[in-house]
Amino acid sequence: MADLRFFEIYRNHEYLWLLFNGALVSAALTVGGGLFGFLFAVLIAAVRHHRVPVLAHVATVYVELIRNTPLIVQMFFVAFGLPLLLGYQWPFWAHALLALTLNFSAYFAEILRAGLASIGSGQTEAADALGLPRWLCFLKITFPQAAAAMYPSLNSQFIFLFLTTGVISEISVTDLTWAGLFIDSRSFRSFEVFFTLTVIYVLMSLTFKTALAMLHDRLFKWRTVR
Template sequence: MDLRFFEIYRNPEYLMLLVQGAALSAALTLAGGIAGFLLAAVLAAVRHYRIRFLAPAAAAYVEFIRNTPLIVQMFFVAFGLPLLLGYQWPFWAHALLALSLNFSAYFAEILRSGLAALHSGQAEAASALGLSKRLSFFKVLFPQAVASMFPSLNSQFIFLFLTTGIISEIGVTDLTWAGVYIDSRSFRSFEVFFTLTVIYVLMSFGFKGLLNLLHNRLFKWKVVR
């Protein structure tokens, strides 16, 4: 096989597309992950306290998102909602919304499991100290749930990041889009997609290291046995 990686590495246009695509993929993943986590915290709290009317709606939302493909959600957000509601956003904004909704459902289920695993004495102790239910949740229960489920949240985040390549299907110029574009011009499919594989692997390790650092910073009080 005649491998010509230099046709990619020596072309400034191709290198710039890869750098810009990787940066956009990382930015949308981080933004979607943060927005999804915040929404997931609300969903988990609603389901944990079984708030009337809201808890069934939250459960239905989580199950709906978790049981439909991300690509379908992406197309619905990018092409269905604008027709239904009469607005138009840039494709990257549609992708961010779809990713945030997708992340939130998976994170919410992980957080709900973490809350359910906590000993009931935690809530009772917080109540005995005079903390309101809201303060008890955010100061006592939620941090412990996040700390205990952080490995699962970490793994889920990495997995969802690796699925973000499909946002190129709605015209977002992410890393996968850059690879497809370069392949269509250079006709060096093996070299292009091998390069993309290496970049995705490196970015995954980068995210994993960043999240582990965040864990060590935020949860110094957690004793690992």
């Protein structure tokens, strides 16, 4: 019978604080990366959907580059490569936020592009006939429909990307995974530590899922679900 000692974690205030703070850091960077990444993704998807000269090709190369390289490679490049190339230095959490934003944006952009492609051209033609500017047609007609149609996919991708954010601990960001590794190095209770991390990640994922479902109900009241 295994000798499990969860109390060595739960009775240690330092460990509990590290886990709590790590969960907050993970959540904050995920939300920040998701928000900024989504805004950037809208721009990328619009450029590719409307086939803007030159920019559409640049956006395609960017999306394929991000989607075909590991997040941890992108993280190291942003944290250590860009400062050498551009001569700046940010806190590691800022590097992590930038890397997550770039990563999220590529995946979100591809999902949104698929959603925009599913919208019939008749609506755009009708907007042109009414004299609506192209940018207004995009914001008021095509984009809301595409976002509503692809919201489940965006939701799932957000949760999946959240679960990959543990790699930011590799650049010394004190996220939830970093907290678990630190506690494990002190307590030598690997099973208890990583079981606890698993439970926390599951609870955080379910919390995000619930919050995103509530956001869907508020944003897309106009959409009739069939």
